[in-house]
Amino acid sequence: MLFQALSYVRFLLRSGNAHGLHSPFVFGLYAHVINHDGQFATFPQIEQRRRQLLHSPRTIQVRDFGAGSHTGAGRQRRIQDIARTAAKPPKLAQLLFRLVNHFRPRTVLELGTSLGLTTSYLASADSRSRILTFEGCPATAAVARQTFAELNLQNVEVIEGNLDETLAPALASLGAPLDFAFFDGNHRYEPTLHYFELCLAHRTERSVFVLDDIHWSRDMERAWEVIRQHPDVRLTVDLFFVGLVFFRRNQPKQHFRLRFNNALDKILERTRRLSA
Numbered sequence: 001m002l003f004q005a006l007s008y009v010r011f012l013l014r015s016g017n018a019h020g021l022h023s024p025f026v027f028g029l030y031a032h033v034i035n036h037d038g039q040f041a042t043f044p045q046i047e048q049r050r051r052q053l054l055h056s057p058r059t060i061q062v063r064d065f066g067a068g069s070h071t072g073a074g075r076q077r078r079i080q081d082i083a084r085t086a087a088k089p090p091k092l093a094q095l096l097f098r099l100v101n102h103f104r105p106r107t108v109l110e111l112g113t114s115l116g117l118t119t120s121y122l123a124s125a126d127s128r129s130r131i132l133t134f135e136g137c138p139a140t141a142a143v144a145r146q147t148f149a150e151l152n153l154q155n156v157e158v159i160e161g162n163l164d165e166t167l168a169p170a171l172a173s174l175g176a177p178l179d180f181a182f183f184d185g186n187h188r189y190e191p192t193l194h195y196f197e198l199c200l201a202h203r204t205e206r207s208v209f210v211l212d213d214i215h216w217s218r219d220m221e222r223a224w225e226v227i228r229q230h231p232d233v234r235l236t237v238d239l240f241f242v243g244l245v246f247f248r249r250n251q252p253k254q255h256f257r258l259r260f261n262n263a264l265d266k267i268l269e270r271t272r273r274l275s276a
Helices: 002-015 024-034 045-052 079-085 090-103 119-123 136-151 165-172 189-200 218-229 263-275
Strands: 058-060 077-078 106-110 130-135 155-158 178-183 203-212 233-237 240-246 254-257
Touching: 024 090, 024 233, 045 079, 045 090, 045 119, 045 136, 058 079, 058 136, 077 079, 090 119, 090 178, 090 203, 090 240, 106 119, 106 165, 119 130, 119 136, 130 136, 130 165, 136 155, 155 165, 165 189, 178 189, 189 203, 189 218, 203 218, 218 233, 218 240
Parallel strands: 106 130, 106 178, 130 155, 178 203, 233 254
Antiparallel strands: 058 077, 203 240, 233 240
16 A cells, blocks of 8 residues: 555646646546536445445455455455455446446446446446456356346346456457456556457457556556557546546547546545555
């Protein structure tokens, strides 16, 4: 957490807000989507499911293929602990909802299902979207399926197994362009770039990629820098906890660091949860 806190200080010194934004596309996205603070009808239902999970004492056997957790939690974990420390906070999950609601992607990939809360936000933004979500742990995937059933989400497909083995075949069988991808499956340098390159082959110039925890570690900051400089990437928006990637062909290559809804409060909240 110390690394992330220091990264946030650097981010504050370099970042800005809507003032001085000269890109109409980014200004509109920032003002009307990123920092939109309105509520949608589906939000309370998903948050009610979050509260159920936060109070579930049931223990499951967790299998983690990724970089692990800052908590150092073991393989036997209570569902309430996973919901408390691993699930994306409402503000971030609701940002993803707004992005899907705004861009209306037909095909959405989520690399890292966990308990299915963030997936539920992605899926409920547009019932016409096809959501493919990848989870390495069978027990965690089972809880996620319960989440989707309780919320009556019928546009979600859960793909179980090691992402190194499941992602490429799933992309090959899509039968459609990849319109939106949320990368939250492995917080290490090489796997992040590998998954990015695999997805890149299926994107269009209108696709949107979102990378989670881009300042989570030195590895993730390195990966984010390589992605920013990729020749196919035309525009990136660094919101500290997530990075947005666009491929708009006629867009001049630009990179923005923008403050999102009191990110410092999120760091303090994460620190509180992880030390609890």
